[in-house]
Amino acid sequence: MTPHSPKRDRILDAAERVFAQRGFFTAKVADIAKEAGVADGTIYLYFKSKDDLLISLFESRMERVNALLGAAVAAAKTPHEKLMAFVRAYIGMIADQPTAAEVLTIELRQSTKFMREYSAQRFGELLRLLAGVIAEGQASGEWSDAVPAPHAARMIWGMLDEMALAWLLGRDHGGRSSSGRGRKPPPSVDDGGRKFDIVRAADWVGALVTQGLERRSHV
Amino acid sequence: MTPHSPKRDRILDAAERVFAQRGFFTAKVADIAKEAGVADGTIYLYFKSKDDLLISLFESRMERVNALLGAAVAAAKTPHEKLMAFVRAYIGMIADQPTAAEVLTIELRQSTKFMREYSAQRFGELLRLLAGVIAEGQASGEWSDAVPAPHAARMIWGMLDEMALAWLLGRDHGGRSSSGRGRKPPPSVDDGGRKFDIVRAADWVGALVTQGLERRSHV
Amino acid sequence: MTPHSPKRDRILDAAERVFAQRGFFTAKVADIAKEAGVADGTIYLYFKSKDDLLISLFESRMERVNALLGAAVAAAKTPHEKLMAFVRAYIGMIADQPTAAEVLTIELRQSTKFMREYSAQRFGELLRLLAGVIAEGQASGEWSDAVPAPHAARMIWGMLDEMALAWLLGRDHGGRSSSGRGRKPPPSVDDGGRKFDIVRAADWVGALVTQGLERRSHV
Amino acid sequence: MTPHSPKRDRILDAAERVFAQRGFFTAKVADIAKEAGVADGTIYLYFKSKDDLLISLFESRMERVNALLGAAVAAAKTPHEKLMAFVRAYIGMIADQPTAAEVLTIELRQSTKFMREYSAQRFGELLRLLAGVIAEGQASGEWSDAVPAPHAARMIWGMLDEMALAWLLGRDHGGRSSSGRGRKPPPSVDDGGRKFDIVRAADWVGALVTQGLERRSHV
DNA sequence: CATGAATGAGACTTCATTCAT
DNA sequence: CATGAATGAAGTCTCATTCAT
Secondary structure (H helix, E strand, O other): OOOOOHHHHHHHHHHHHHHHHHOOOOOOHHHHHHHHOOOHHHHHHHOOOHHHHHHHHHHHHHHHHHHHHHHHHHOOOOHHHHHHHHHHHHHHHHHHOHHHHHHHHHHHHHOOHHHHHHHHHHHHHHHHHHHHHHHHHHHOOOEOOOOOHHHHHHHHHHHHHHHHHHHHHHOOOOOOOOOOOOOOOOOOOOOOOOOOOHHHHHHHHHHHHHHHHEOOOOO | OOOOOHHHHHHHHHHHHHHHHHOOOOOOHHHHHHHHOOOHHHHHHHOOOHHHHHHHHHHHHHHHHHHHHHHHHHOOOOHHHHHHHHHHHHHHHHHHOHHHHHHHHHHHHHOOHHHHHHHHHHHHHHHHHHHHHHHHHHHOOOEOOOOOHHHHHHHHHHHHHHHHHHHHHHOOOOOOOOOOOOOOOOOOOOOOOOOOOHHHHHHHHHHHHHHHHEOOOOO | OOOOOHHHHHHHHHHHHHHHHHOOOOOOHHHHHHHHOOOHHHHHHHOOOHHHHHHHHHHHHHHHHHHHHHHHHHOOOOHHHHHHHHHHHHHHHHHHOHHHHHHHHHHHHHOOHHHHHHHHHHHHHHHHHHHHHHHHHHHOOOEOOOOOHHHHHHHHHHHHHHHHHHHHHHOOOOOOOOOOOOOOOOOOOOOOOOOOOHHHHHHHHHHHHHHOOEOOOOO | OOOOOHHHHHHHHHHHHHHHHHOOOOOOHHHHHHHHOOOHHHHHHHOOOHHHHHHHHHHHHHHHHHHHHHHHHHOOOOHHHHHHHHHHHHHHHHHHOHHHHHHHHHHHHHOOHHHHHHHHHHHHHHHHHHHHHHHHHHHOOOEOOOOOHHHHHHHHHHHHHHHHHHHHHHOOOOOOOOOOOOOOOOOOOOOOOOOOOHHHHHHHHHHHHHHOOEOOOOO
16 A cells, blocks of 8 residues: 555655654755755655655554554453553553654644644544453443543543653753744753653553542442 | 733734644744734734744743633642642633634644743643642542652643543634645544533543542552 | 836836846746846735736736837828838837847747737737728728738738747847757858848838739739 | 657657647656657657757658648749649648647747747748749749848748647647646637638638739729 | 835755666 | 666745834
8 A cells, every 4th residue: 555665764764853853844855855865856756745755654653553552452361451551562662762752742743733633543543442442341340431431542542642742852852942043941840750761651551540440349 | 021012912812813723834924913913023023033922822821721720729628629620620721712722732832842842841830730739639648649749740631631632623623724735634534532522521531530549448 | 907016117127138038938036036136035026926927027018019009000090001000010119129029029928828828818909900900991992801801910910920020039139048058059041031120021011911922913 | 860760750759749738848858758658768868858859859840841841832833823832731731730730830939049049940941942932923023022032931921820820729729727826818809810710821821912902903 | 113015045846867777 | 778766956936034114
C-alpha cells in the first residue's frame, strides 16, 4: 500500500529528526533535504508536498506504534495484564525512541487542524484497542462500568500522553528557541514533573487507573 | 504589570478568534487586524511581534483560568470536594467558552517548542494547585500515596486535557482544511469519543480519579 | 473601472519595457520591479499575479489604441477616407510608440492560448470598427461586396499587423538572444522587408486594399 | 543534412502535438517524452535542448510547407494562376493539418524573440517565392507596381496568416487555460470571424489582392 | 496614537538537463 | 542507444514588520 524505497525512508527519517528539532512550520524543506543527503527536488519525487511528507511520516510511525501496541496486548491474558502491557509498551517506546515519540506526541498532531483531524483517525485505532481491553474487563465484572469504556480509554490515553509530553519537554536537546527574537521563556521552574524516570510512569499510570477501575472488594 | 487598554483587549479578542479559526502559523497578522478593526501597524503599538501577541494572549487567558480554578478550589472544604471543584470548574469553562478553550488547548500550546516551554510555566501554576490538593488528601490519609502528588496531578491534567481536546475537535466549525490541496482527511469514523456531552466528562474523570486514589477499605 | 494610481502606472510602464525586451515568459517579476523602482512585493499590491499584470497591461494599451483609432475614423467623412484614417492612425502609432507596439504586436498576444483568447475580445473591437467602415463603403456601392466585410476587415488587419511585425523585428534593440545556449539564428538575410520606412506602409496598404494588384482597364 | 530516424520523427510528432496543446513555454519536456513513448533522457540524444527541439520542429515543418508551396507555384502558368495556387495551397494545408498549422502559426513564432528572428529566415523563403510571383506579374504589365513586390508579398502573407489564425483560434480544442487561476477570459463574442469555412478564405484573399475593394468602372 | 502602503527576505515548488546503469 | 532517478538553479508569491504621514 505504502510505496517503499531506501531513499524514501531516508527522507522520512530525516524529516522525523528535522521536525522534532525545528517543528513542522519552522522546518524548511531544504533542511530536510540536507539532513537526508538529497537534493531539494528529490523530496518531490517521493512526496507531493511538505504537507504530504508530514502525513506520510505520521502514517509510517503510527503503523509502527499500532503494531507494537497490538502485539503487546495480544500477548497478554487478562484485562489487567493487557492494560499494563499496553501502558508499558507505550511508555517503553517513548523511552527507546524519543525522537520518534517527540514527532508523534508534539509536532505531528499540531500543525494544522487538518492534520489533527487526520491524526484522529490513526489515534482512533489505538483508542479502540484500549477501549476493547477496558470493555472486556468491565464485561467480566472485574472493573466498574461507571465510565463508558471509550471515554475511559481516552482518559487513560490522556494520562499517558501527558506523561510522555512532560518527559519529552523535560529532556535537553539543542532545540530552537523561537521564530522571533522577542521574549525569552521564563527560567525553568521545576514543578515536580520534569526530568523524572519515564519508565516509572508506567507504574503510576497503572496504579491510578487500575485502582480506579477495580470494583471495591467491600463497600 | 500587564498594560491594559480597550484597544489592546480588542486585539487580543480578535487574535483569539482568528487563532482558533486558522491556527497560529496560518493566521496572518493582517487577519487579526481586520478582525479587531484596526490597522495592521496598530498591532505593533501594543505587541512587539506576532509571537509576543500569542504569548500575551496565552498569559491573559491563563490568568483567568488560574484565577477561576484557584477560586473554585478555595471555596471547597475537603480534598475530595476540592478535586471535584477543580475538575468541574475546568470542564465548565470548556463548555462555556469553547473558543477560548480551543486556543488554549490546541493552538497555544502547539505553535512552537518555545511556546510550549513557555506555556509549561503557566500550566505549572495550575499543576501545582492540583498537586497541592492531592498532597493534602494524601497527607490526611484519605488517599493513597502510591503515586507522587505532582505526577498524579499531571496525569489528572492529561485526562482533563484529552477530554477537552476530544470534545473540541468533535465540534463542527467552518475551519480551514490545510495549506495544500493534496490529500483529504479520511472519512470521520466515530471512535466513541466525538460529540459527547462534555459536562458528563467531569463525573467520569472524578470517578476514575477518586476511586483510584481512595484507599481500600479492606486490603 | 480600472483602478489608477501613479505607482500602478509606473509598474505597467516598466512591465511594458521589460516584456518588450525579454518577452513575457522570460521576464522575471523581479526585473519589472527593479525597472519600476519598487520592491518585488509591491507589484502584488496592484496585481494579483504575473498573468494579471500582463492582462492589465494589455487592456490598458488596447484602450488607448481603440480610442485612437475610433477618433481617427470618426473625424473622417467618406468610407475611403475613414479607411485611410484607420490605416494611417495605426501605422502612426507603431512609428511613434514602438515599445508599446512591440508588446501589443508581439508579446501580449503570444504568451498563452488563454491570453490569445482574451486578446481576441479586445481586437474584436478594433475589427468591428474596421468592418463597419467597410460595410458602409459596400452599402454605398462604392466598394465591392465580393468579400464579406468582417473578413475583409480581418485581412486588412493582417496586412497592417504583418507590416508592423516586420518593421518592429527589423529594428535593432539589445534584445535577448534566447533562453538556452544552443543554436544561433542564421545571419540576417535581407528579404526586402526589413528596415523600411513604416510610414510608407500606410500608402501601400491603402493601395493594395482599395485597388488590388490588377492594373485598371481605364485610368 | 538533417539527421533522420524513426525515433527522432516520433519525438518531433509528439512535440508538435504537445506544443499545439500546451504552448511552448508551458509544455514540459517530460510531456513530450511521454507523448512520444520514450524516456525523458532520450530526447537529449536527438536534440541539444528544448529550444533546439522547437527549432528542429519548425525547420522540419517549414521544409514541408515551402516544398508544397513551391510545387504549387511551379505547376501554374500565369502570375495570376501562380498567386492563386500559392494561396490555395497554403489555405489547403491549414485545413488539412490544423495541428501542424497551429504550431507553425501560433506557437513556433511566438516563443521567444530569438525564435522569431530565426523563423524570419524560413518565412523569408516563402516570402521570396511569393514576391517573385508578384514581381513577375508586375514585369509583365499585368499588375500595378504601385507597391514594391516584397512588401506586397508580406501584406498578402499577413492576410493569409491572419485568416489562418482566426480560423485556428475559432476551432475548439481542449486547451489549457493559463498558468494561474485568476481571471477568466471574457465570454466569446462573435466578431464575424470565428468558425467560418477556411477554404472560402482562399477566394476572399484572391479577390481582395487582385481586385481590391473598389468597384471597377468598366468590366 | 493610528494608519496602511511599502518592503524584501525567504519559502515552496518546478523542470530542463545529466549520467550511472 | 535508452533509461529515468536525481539534481539544483531559479522563479513566483507571501507576509511579518516598518515608517512617513
